[in-house]
Amino acid sequence: xxxxxxxxxxxxxxxxxxxxxxxxxxxxxxxxxxxxxxxxxxxxxxxxxxxxxxxxxxxxxxxxxxxxxxxxxxxxxxxxxxxxxxxxxxxxxxxxxxxxxxxxxxxxxxxxxxxxxxxxxxxxxxxxxxxxxxxxxxxxxxxxxxxxxxxxxxxxxxxxxxxxxxxxxxxxxxxxxxxxxxxxxxxxxxxxxxxxxxxxxxxxxxxxxxxxxxxxxxxxxxxxxxxxxxxxxxxxxxxxxxxxxxxxxxxxxxxxxxxxxxxxxxxxxxxxxxxxxxxxxxxxxxxxxxxxxxxxxxxxxxxxxxxxxxxxxxxxxxxxxxx
Amino acid sequence: xxxxxxxxxxxxxxxxxxxxxxxxxxxxxxxxxxxxxxxxxxxxxxxxxxxxxxxxxxxxxxxxxxxxxxxxxxxxxxxxxxxxxxxxxxxxxxxxxxxxxxxxxxxxxxxxxxxxxxxxxxxxxxxxxxxxxxxxxxxxxxxxxxxx
Numbered sequence: 001x002x003x004x005x006x007x008x009x010x011x012x013x014x015x016x017x018x019x020x021x022x023x024x025x026x027x028x029x030x031x032x033x034x035x036x037x038x039x040x041x042x043x044x045x046x047x048x049x050x051x052x053x054x055x056x057x058x059x060x061x062x063x064x065x066x067x068x069x070x071x072x073x074x075x076x077x078x079x080x081x082x083x084x085x086x087x088x089x090x091x092x093x094x095x096x097x098x099x100x101x102x103x104x105x106x107x108x109x110x111x112x113x114x115x116x117x118x119x120x121x122x123x124x125x126x127x128x129x130x131x132x133x134x135x136x137x138x139x140x141x142x143x144x145x146x147x148x149x150x151x152x153x154x155x156x157x158x159x160x161x162x163x164x165x166x167x168x169x170x171x172x173x174x175x176x177x178x179x180x181x182x183x184x185x186x187x188x189x190x191x192x193x194x195x196x197x198x199x200x201x202x203x204x205x206x207x208x209x210x211x212x213x214x215x216x217x218x219x220x221x222x223x224x225x226x227x228x229x230x231x232x233x234x235x236x237x238x239x240x241x242x243x244x245x246x247x248x249x250x251x252x253x254x255x256x257x258x259x260x261x262x263x264x265x266x267x268x269x270x271x272x273x274x275x276x277x278x279x280x281x282x283x284x285x286x287x288x289x290x291x292x293x294x295x296x297x298x299x300x301x302x303x304x305x306x307x308x309x310x311x312x313x314x315x316x317x318x319x320x321x322x323x
Numbered sequence: 324x325x326x327x328x329x330x331x332x333x334x335x336x337x338x339x340x341x342x343x344x345x346x347x348x349x350x351x352x353x354x355x356x357x358x359x360x361x362x363x364x365x366x367x368x369x370x371x372x373x374x375x376x377x378x379x380x381x382x383x384x385x386x387x388x389x390x391x392x393x394x395x396x397x398x399x400x401x402x403x404x405x406x407x408x409x410x411x412x413x414x415x416x417x418x419x420x421x422x423x424x425x426x427x428x429x430x431x432x433x434x435x436x437x438x439x440x441x442x443x444x445x446x447x448x449x450x451x452x453x454x455x456x457x458x459x460x461x462x463x464x465x466x467x468x469x470x471x
Contacts (some may be wrong), residue, residue, distance in 0.1 A: 195424025
């Protein structure tokens with residue numbers, strides 16, 4: 001796959017279709033891969049990489065990049081195309097300035113899960129079907145891919161590219177996943193249990209803002225959390241209220257626009273399951289206002305920008321579920 | 324200061340009322356000499372749609388035990404459709420608060436028209452009673468804001 005992408009990128013650079021390429025760049029170790037912009041085929045030859053650790057969703061970079069001079073080539077995984085579509089719908093990117101090459105993804109690996117198994121000194125990984133061979137400076141290890149798969153890929157919602165100019169490989173299908181299972185489990189707990197669960201999780205928050213910064217839906221020029229008058233500007237939460245508030249508002253601001261790409265939880269250094277908050281909103285929207293997948297198209301109205309006169313009353317929340 | 328330990332818990336209720344219907348409704352209940360609890364503190368907003376989720380959270384932070392949002396009846400909004408948006412937003416917000424384990428009866432949306440003074444008073448009486456039963460807000464309070 002990497003070779004096909006490199007040759008495609010070089011070809012498009014050479015024939016002048018694009019002037020830049022956004023993809024992923026090798027880091028110091030085999031697993032610390034970062035998004036990067038390449039401007040020449042030499043750079044691509046030297047640094048371009050696409051492997052089991054290229055999980056970063058590069059769509060958000062296109063907000064700024066698509067406004068620059070010249071077309072940019074973006075390699076997007078299926079989940080990334082949803083984010084791009086949503087950004088196109090919100091007029092946050094200049095879609096005409098982006099050349100999208102859809103690439104298949106069969107799930108990315110979570111380095112933290114590998115490290116948690118006590119494996120260190122990793123020099124490379126090799127995937128063969130469902131088994132994963134990890135070479136380390138202390139010798140080789142093998143394990144099942146499913147054991148160390150990134151959480152966002154375990155509950156993958158779609159292998160279909162919703163927007164692209166060209167595809168490498170075959171396009172997949174929207175798949176039915178069990179992504180709402182955990183939300184449902186929490187809903188069936190008592191209010192006390194839920195409160196304790198979320199206190200346990202949210203109290204770990206160090207307010208690094210990584211969840212906000214990585215989120216392709218969080219593209220406001222001025223974020224409410226950067227407002228000096230808010231009292232919560234760029235500082236660690238001083239009280240349980242601030243932890244709750246940050247996470248409620250963060251999730252609320254992307255409600256109806258979140259494509260469930262799972263980046264928030266992936267980047268969280270404290271492993272807070274932030275995607276559950278987003279999924280709760282998605283689940284509510286689906287059940288109350290009809291099935292809606294943000295980013296699936298560029299025309300339909302977002303649920304919170306829309307209404308019907310027949311909508312349920314807010315009291316529905318008080319009537320359903322466990323007390 | 325003397326502390327009376329037998330004192331019954333008195334909740335603080337914040338009521339966001341829209342300028343065109345509910346605030347006038349509250350006014351009507353006053354001119355009609357209807358009783359509603361002094362626990363209720365009214366904040367007038369141009370439209371129920373003006374209420375940002377942050378307002379609700381801030382109210383809890385600063386010591387409210389219950390927050391009620393009142394607006395025009397659906398279809399009667401002074402700005403045509405503001406309260407329809409409110410309805411969706413608040414449904415999702417309340418559902419999220421419930422999901423985080425915050426008692427769901429602390430929040431409510433009620434539609435009160437300018438002619439419904441009696442409904443306003445009844446709603447406030449009932450809501451205050453409901454919040455009184457729940458006791459002080461502890462799950463969404465800011466300890467730094469607690470009155471000594």
